[in-house]
Amino acid sequence: MTLTPLVFAALIFALVVSISYAVLVRWLPDPGKERLAQLKPSLASGRPSPWHSLQERLVAWLLWLSPWTAAMSGGDDETPSALRVRFWHAGWRSPAALQIYFTCKTLLTLVLPVIAWALVEISPWHPQGLPRFVPLLLGAATGYYLPDWVLNMQVRRRQRALLHAFPDALDLLRVCVQAGLGLDAAMERVGREIRQARPELSEEFALTGMALRAGSSRADALRHLSVRIGLKDIDALVSMLIQADRFGTSVSESLQVHSDALRTQRRLRAEEAAAKLPVKLLIPLIFCVFPSLLTVLLGPVVVTLARQLIKPVG
Numbered sequence: 001m002t003l004t005p006l007v008f009a010a011l012i013f014a015l016v017v018s019i020s021y022a023v024l025v026r027w028l029p030d031p032g033k034e035r036l037a038q039l040k041p042s043l044a045s046g047r048p049s050p051w052h053s054l055q056e057r058l059v060a061w062l063l064w065l066s067p068w069t070a071a072m073s074g075g076d077d078e079t080p081s082a083l084r085v086r087f088w089h090a091g092w093r094s095p096a097a098l099q100i101y102f103t104c105k106t107l108l109t110l111v112l113p114v115i116a117w118a119l120v121e122i123s124p125w126h127p128q129g130l131p132r133f134v135p136l137l138l139g140a141a142t143g144y145y146l147p148d149w150v151l152n153m154q155v156r157r158r159q160r161a162l163l164h165a166f167p168d169a170l171d172l173l174r175v176c177v178q179a180g181l182g183l184d185a186a187m188e189r190v191g192r193e194i195r196q197a198r199p200e201l202s203e204e205f206a207l208t209g210m211a212l213r214a215g216s217s218r219a220d221a222l223r224h225l226s227v228r229i230g231l232k233d234i235d236a237l238v239s240m241l242i243q244a245d246r247f248g249t250s251v252s253e254s255l256q257v258h259s260d261a262l263r264t265q266r267r268l269r270a271e272e273a274a275a276k277l278p279v280k281l282l283i284p285l286i287f288c289v290f291p292s293l294l295t296v297l298l299g300p301v302v303v304t305l306a307r308q309l310i311k312p313v314g
Contacts, residue, residue, distance in 0.1 A: 089230040090154040091200065101147055108143030115139065158200055159231055165198035166234065167266070169205075170259035177252045183241070184212050204228060218245055233262055 087097050116139035120132065169190055176186035191205030204225055211221040219242045226238040237258050244254045 085227065085230065086151060086155060088228045089159065090151055091158050091203070092154075101151070105144060105147045108146055109140050110143070112139035112143040113137075155230075159229070161198070161200050162204070162229055163231060163233065163262075164266070165194070165201040166237070167259045167262045169194060169198065169201055170237075170255045170262070174252045174255040174259070177255065183245070183251060184209065184218065218242075233265065 084098070087093070087101075113136040116135035120135050172190045172193065173183075173186050176189055177183065181189065187205045188209040191202045191209065195202040207228070208221050208225045211224060212218065216224075222238045222241055226235050240254050240258055241251070243249070244251050
């Protein structure tokens, strides 16, 4: 073998490795570098980016359409409190969130069937009768339930992040309480310290601190924290802190016990997910891997038998 193919193969290998490394760096950035970049002061000139300007115009347009859509969907005065609570769980606290939600829901319900009808008309397949209206119904159903799906996905993502952040935050709270800080000051200090690592929990602690400074009692502020998060484990934590504050028991010991309980529950959830993995892998194993394995193992045998059976007798 000459030297030229080897050099060409080495160059191709180096190119593939470089592209793969660049893609990994782009899509899997270093968390430490991200935190350092967030801590640096912004050096921008103050002029908004095109994406920010487009986002502001889109929000303004949706708000302009919101009175009609809110009246049509019941999103102004007749919105149930459960929907507002779901928005709190998702971290969407803007006063315009409900209007934008109902506007998007109404527009998608009306626009997606029109798009589906246009695609059916320009396609070579022209159904007649009832099947002609199936894409319209699918488009309307998709447009109606798509905002709900996005909201539920955001709620699950945020609650999972909060659940993972609470054990470490409780340890920091316990350290601050043992150092002599009160529970209110400890929550404010921990919220500042975890702002870069856990922004969701830092935001919740900041809102609780503002409620306490505004004159709310500690029990009411903690109950509001539990309602905004919407997790049973946090409900138990809030009940424990309220009882510790009412009866004068040790807050640091209560925080330590609850932190250990949260870590134990997180480990049990991980073990449960690991136990479900073999059952979930059974279907792709049967329908994807097993046929390929049978083809590789029995393929030569089938070919040999076919050749022997069709071989003419001499």
